[in-house]
Amino acid sequence: TGPGAAPAPRPVLAGIPAYVPKPPAPPAEGPSHRLFLNENPYPPLPSVAETLARAATEAHLYPTIQPERLTHALARRLDVPPAHLVTGPGSVGIYQQIGQALLEPGDEVVYAWTSFEAYPIVTRMAGAVPVEVPLAGGVHDLDAMAAAIGPRTRAVLLCEPNNPTGTAVGAARLERFLDRVPGDVLVVLDEAYFEFHRSPDAADGVALYRERPNLVTLRTFSKAYGLAGMRVGYAVAQAPIAEALRKCAVPCGVGRLAEEAALTALEVEGELLQRVERIVAERERTREALLGLGWEVLPSETNFLWLPAGRDAERVAAGWERRGLLVRAFPDEGLRVTVGTPEANDLLLTAAKETVPPAR
Numbered sequence: 001t002g003p004g005a006a007p008a009p010r011p012v013l014a015g016i017p018a019y020v021p022k023p024p025a026p027p028a029e030g031p032s033h034r035l036f037l038n039e040n041p042y043p044p045l046p047s048v049a050e051t052l053a054r055a056a057t058e059a060h061l062y063p064t065i066q067p068e069r070l071t072h073a074l075a076r077r078l079d080v081p082p083a084h085l086v087t088g089p090g091s092v093g094i095y096q097q098i099g100q101a102l103l104e105p106g107d108e109v110v111y112a113w114t115s116f117e118a119y120p121i122v123t124r125m126a127g128a129v130p131v132e133v134p135l136a137g138g139v140h141d142l143d144a145m146a147a148a149i150g151p152r153t154r155a156v157l158l159c160e161p162n163n164p165t166g167t168a169v170g171a172a173r174l175e176r177f178l179d180r181v182p183g184d185v186l187v188v189l190d191e192a193y194f195e196f197h198r199s200p201d202a203a204d205g206v207a208l209y210r211e212r213p214n215l216v217t218l219r220t221f222s223k224a225y226g227l228a229g230m231r232v233g234y235a236v237a238q239a240p241i242a243e244a245l246r247k248c249a250v251p252c253g254v255g256r257l258a259e260e261a262a263l264t265a266l267e268v269e270g271e272l273l274q275r276v277e278r279i280v281a282e283r284e285r286t287r288e289a290l291l292g293l294g295w296e297v298l299p300s301e302t303n304f305l306w307l308p309a310g311r312d313a314e315r316v317a318a319g320w321e322r323r324g325l326l327v328r329a330f331p332d333e334g335l336r337v338t339v340g341t342p343e344a345n346d347l348l349l350t351a352a353k354e355t356v357p358p359a360r
């Protein structure tokens with residue numbers, strides 16, 4: 001003790017990994033393409049940019065404690081009661097609310113691995129215990145996940161479609177799984193990539209939660225709606241869970257500009273979803289071309305592609321980084337590459353042609 005001493009952070013923090021361990025670095029010269037965070041490659045539509053400019057003149061004023069107008073607009077759009085909606089600064093903000101509202105030290109949290117990197121963070125932050133169930137061929141192994149649920153399980157975190165592999169289990173399998181989860185275990189269904197999911201059997205968590213008091217469905221304005229920089233995510237859940245999550249929200253956690261941008265995005269949703277169509281078409285074109293070049297690429301229902309590159313992941317990512325293609329390497333697992341503009345995807349295909357594909 002004494003004037004030089006500092007308070008000790010909670011010991012659990014020592015075991016918490018960084019959200020993105022090693023962001024790729026752009027080359028010193030030439031253009032680069034950010035293909036490592038699953039961002040939308042298109043900048044805001046003029047209508048959204050105008051809204052932001054207008055809202056900026058009121059940036060000296062607090063937003064409301066919760067974004068009331070956005071909550072009501074989303075409730076109308078999704079046909080759910082406003083009391084079932086929770087908003088937050090991105091869905092990562094809502095994950096923190098989930099941790100605070102529902103997890104206690106010693107609780108077990110079941111999730112697939114590899115899946116969204118927030119899962120171990122949220123779990124450990126709460127002092128809860130991660131129970132990681134390996135993916136099978138890049139897909140959630142729902143039987144193994146159901147088997148991993150025990151008396152100490154408090155929550156199951158399920159990313160559908162999955163980040164980083166892009167795969168989806170589909171509505172039929174998901175519903176059978178949900179039927180096997182005990183009612184006192186929370187299921188968080190993360191649908192961050194919902195709008196990119198094109199399988200006829202795509203699950204819809206906003207429909208599913210109505211019959212299931214233990215389900216929370218998460219969505220975001222960051223991906224399909226192109227507002228990652230604004231930080232707006234939302235959840236739907238029945239009233240008791242939604243209320244608990246709202247209690248744990250940071251007051252004024254959705255800023256004025258963010259709320260206004262999201263409101264305008266909902267108004268011009270048709271235009272934004274046309275962009276989503278383009279991204280989906282580019283996803284399919286890029287995947288087909290990569291397969292043709294001898295690369296292994298999993299089928300994707302998201303705005304990114306997963307290349308299981310194993311031990312070659314970092315070698316390939318480093319080579320592409322020098323070309324200005326900033327992709328995300330998961331060491332010893334694979335590469336996650338966001339679907340970009342057609343130009344960026346063409347550059348990726350050129351790079352892939354000139355790179356030795358990983359040994360199978």
Ligand code: PMP
Nearest residue numbers: 090091092116163192220222233
């Ligand atoms: N969930 C998943 C599965 C994601 O991949 C991401 C972003 N990478 C998020 C949530 C976070 O999104 P937000 O910007 O809404 O915090």
